Amino acid sequence: MFAFPIEALSKHFSPQLQRLFEWFVARVRSSPRFYRMVNKKFFSDLTRHEIMLADSSRVDAYAAALPEIVKPTDTVIDLGTGTGILAFLAARNTTGKVHALEHGDVIRVAEKVAAENGITNVVFHQRHSSNLQLDERADVLVHEQMGNYLFDEQMVTNLADLRNRLLRAGGKIVPGRFEFSISPVQLKDDNLVPLIWNQEVHGIRYAGLADALEHRPEHRRMLLRPGAFEAALCDDSPCYEFDQHAIEPTDLAHEITFNCTATRDGRVDGLAVWWRSYLTEDVVITTSPFELAEHSNWWIPLLRLDSASLPVHNGDQVSVKWRGDLEALNTWSWSVSVCPTDPAGAPPVSAGAEDAVMGEQANRYG
Numbered sequence: 001m002f003a004f005p006i007e008a009l010s011k012h013f014s015p016q017l018q019r020l021f022e023w024f025v026a027r028v029r030s031s032p033r034f035y036r037m038v039n040k041k042f043f044s045d046l047t048r049h050e051i052m053l054a055d056s057s058r059v060d061a062y063a064a065a066l067p068e069i070v071k072p073t074d075t076v077i078d079l080g081t082g083t084g085i086l087a088f089l090a091a092r093n094t095t096g097k098v099h100a101l102e103h104g105d106v107i108r109v110a111e112k113v114a115a116e117n118g119i120t121n122v123v124f125h126q127r128h129s130s131n132l133q134l135d136e137r138a139d140v141l142v143h144e145q146m147g148n149y150l151f152d153e154q155m156v157t158n159l160a161d162l163r164n165r166l167l168r169a170g171g172k173i174v175p176g177r178f179e180f181s182i183s184p185v186q187l188k189d190d191n192l193v194p195l196i197w198n199q200e201v202h203g204i205r206y207a208g209l210a211d212a213l214e215h216r217p218e219h220r221r222m223l224l225r226p227g228a229f230e231a232a233l234c235d236d237s238p239c240y241e242f243d244q245h246a247i248e249p250t251d252l253a254h255e256i257t258f259n260c261t262a263t264r265d266g267r268v269d270g271l272a273v274w275w276r277s278y279l280t281e282d283v284v285i286t287t288s289p290f291e292l293a294e295h296s297n298w299w300i301p302l303l304r305l306d307s308a309s310l311p312v313h314n315g316d317q318v319s320v321k322w323r324g325d326l327e328a329l330n331t332w333s334w335s336v337s338v339c340p341t342d343p344a345g346a347p348p349v350s351a352g353a354e355d356a357v358m359g360e361q362a363n364r365y366g
């Protein structure tokens with residue numbers, strides 16, 4: 001059901017040992033080696049690639065950006081070529097080699113498509129990016145390594161490694177510049193899903209599940225379609241920005257804290273995670289729920305709150321705190337508080353509704 005089979009083992013342990021065991025399983029699941037396995041399996045399903053190919057706003061963005069960036073004799077690396085689409089779009093603009101890199105067997109599909117379309121300047125390498133060696137340095141590194149949570153496909157680590165080893169000085173990464181948002185949002189009423197232990201359905205209470213589930217990080221997140229979101233409650237400025245041309249994995253933030261002013265009355269139902277990636281200064285892919293097409297292959301993560309929701313009024317101060325390893329979802333913790341504006345014009349009172357969510361519990365184990 002909701003548990004990976006290995007967790008079933010822990011049911012024979014004492015509650016303390018059970019938590020320790022689950023903490024251990026969560027750590028293993030957050031490790032890069034485990035992630036590689038999961039990623040390879042996830043993308044071995046061809047329907048995943050069909051959905052990505054059919055996401056026209058995604059593919060159109062690359063088709064618009066690559067002719068601006070790839071020069072006639074450039075060497076290009078496509079990290080994670082999948083069915084080959086980005087390598088093929090790049091190959092139209094250069095007589096140089098395009099190195100299409102993919103760790104999964106889907107690379108066979110890409111090879112077949114290249115042959116059927118008479119594309120001869122793409123060289124295929126089936127391996128993990130950390131194992132790619134080339135005799136030349138590339139001029140351009142193209143990729144689509146953006147996960148729903150932006151960092152969850154280990155984009156920063158994989159790209160920094162290839163950039164440092166195989167991109168020439170001054171070479172371009174597409175997309176290179178990123179903006180990341182963790183934004184207080186209100187959902188449409190029909191899309192509100194309280195945590196199970198807060199639910200009572202026709203008199204049946206689920207409160208007893210809290211002990212077993214509340215410290216499980218995966219239970220604190222959910223993925224939603226853009227249509228589930230009613231409104232952003234603050235303006236949509238990003239809370240974190242970086243450029244893949246310069247960032248090292250060790251530079252990634254471990255804490256993001258910001259205050260914003262509510263721009264409307266409503267309720268905070270959670271924190272939506274979205275991002276903008278700049279392929280060029282004008283060609284942008286975003287997963288903002290207020291801009292994303294319903295047919296997009298990306299989903300929008302909601303970081304859920306312990307309480308059902310926090311009331312908020314126009315002008316209130318909303319504080320958001322996030323902590324963790326951006327590339328390891330199970331380490332994420334967050335909290336939101338709302339500090340109401342005093343209607344008499346006095347400074348905001350500091351005792352706002354505080355919603356300490358999974359963070360505190362998770363960090364005891366993490």
Ligand SMILES: C[S@@+](CC[C@H](N)C(=O)[O-])C[C@H]1O[C@@H](n2cnc3c(N)ncnc32)[C@H](O)[C@@H]1O
Pocket residue numbers: 039040043049052053079080081082083084085086101102103104106127128129130143144145146153158
């Ligand atoms: C989001 S898909 C994008 C596929 C293709 N570029 C496209 O735009 O349709 C990411 C692909 O990268 C591959 N991949 C992820 N990390 C990789 C790595 N470090 N080395 C090689 N391939 C990787 C996955 O197997 C998957 O096929």
